Amino acid sequence: MTNASPATTSPATIATLIGSPGCGSAVIEMALALTGLPHVVEDLPYLEPGAGRDRLLALNPTGKVPVLLLPPVVTGGAPVVMTESAAMILHLADMAGPAGARLAPEPSSSHRPAFLRWLLFLVAEIYPNITIAEHADHLAVPADTIAAFQAAMAARRDDLWRMMAAEAGSPWFLGERFSAIDLYLAVMSGWAGGRARFAATVPELGRIADAARGVPQVAAVLARHGDPDEVPDDAGATQGTTSGETA
Numbered sequence: 001m002t003n004a005s006p007a008t009t010s011p012a013t014i015a016t017l018i019g020s021p022g023c024g025s026a027v028i029e030m031a032l033a034l035t036g037l038p039h040v041v042e043d044l045p046y047l048e049p050g051a052g053r054d055r056l057l058a059l060n061p062t063g064k065v066p067v068l069l070l071p072p073v074v075t076g077g078a079p080v081v082m083t084e085s086a087a088m089i090l091h092l093a094d095m096a097g098p099a100g101a102r103l104a105p106e107p108s109s110s111h112r113p114a115f116l117r118w119l120l121f122l123v124a125e126i127y128p129n130i131t132i133a134e135h136a137d138h139l140a141v142p143a144d145t146i147a148a149f150q151a152a153m154a155a156r157r158d159d160l161w162r163m164m165a166a167e168a169g170s171p172w173f174l175g176e177r178f179s180a181i182d183l184y185l186a187v188m189s190g191w192a193g194g195r196a197r198f199a200a201t202v203p204e205l206g207r208i209a210d211a212a213r214g215v216p217q218v219a220a221v222l223a224r225h226g227d228p229d230e231v232p233d234d235a236g237a238t239q240g241t242t243s244g245e246t247a
């Protein structure tokens with residue numbers, strides 16, 4: 001367990017992020033780090049039968065991470081269980097005061113519609129494409145068709161990424177405005193084929209992912225997750241021009 005909370009913070013006021021190395025929980029860990037909200041991180045082997053998975057299933061019947069445990073509504077009550085990373089991002093942005101602007105443009109911002117659109121696109125279209133293909137062997141996909149199924153899913157995924165890339169700004173997805181979308185790109189660019197394939201398929205998004213990986217809080221979380229890729233040389237330069245809008 002990683003304790004990211006100040007020593008003076010009461011356990012009743014801090015959030016617990018349950019996740020697993022390399023998973024989407026990294027996005028929420030980055031969001032917590034960027035907003036400075038006190039929290040602890042608890043890693044568990046989400047797919048492996050055992051006490052960790054039993055705990056996860058009791059909290060989230062889908063057996064998926066991330067799960068966020070929020071302070072009880074009433075003193076002494078049970079923690080509030082939250083699943084769904086996009087919901088967590090929006091909630092943390094609301095809870096973090098001015099620092100919440102590091103995750104989400106405020107409702108009055110002209111960036112807000114695009115932010116909501118592509119945040120939901122990431123979690124509703126692309127994320128499940130990756131996990132369904134990855135876990136095809138857990139589904140009712142006949143064993144001799146799994147490879148073809150996964151190839152078809154990968155082709156569809158590339159199309160989805162290209163749809164998103166067609167709307168990408170620079171240096172961040174929303175242009176000059178950093179947001180949690182850039183955190184998803186930093187993490188998801190390393191999935192399902194890896195960063196080199198991602199950058200070759202959607203160079204516009206690959207550049208944003210690289211720049212996001214240059215943000216110190218993002219780099220620290222990726223390092224904790226055992227991210228094998230080094231931050232590219234030019235990421236610092238990109239971040240340097242926009243650091244006021246990130247951390």
Ligand SMILES: N[C@@H](CCC(=O)N[C@@H](CS)C(=O)NCC(=O)O)C(=O)O
Binds near residue numbers: 022083
């Ligand atoms: N919609 C969920 C998706 C979470 C998700 O699919 N997490 C992956 C790990 S990165 C998982 O737990 N997969 C297990 C499975 O698909 O059974 C979210 O955005 O939080």
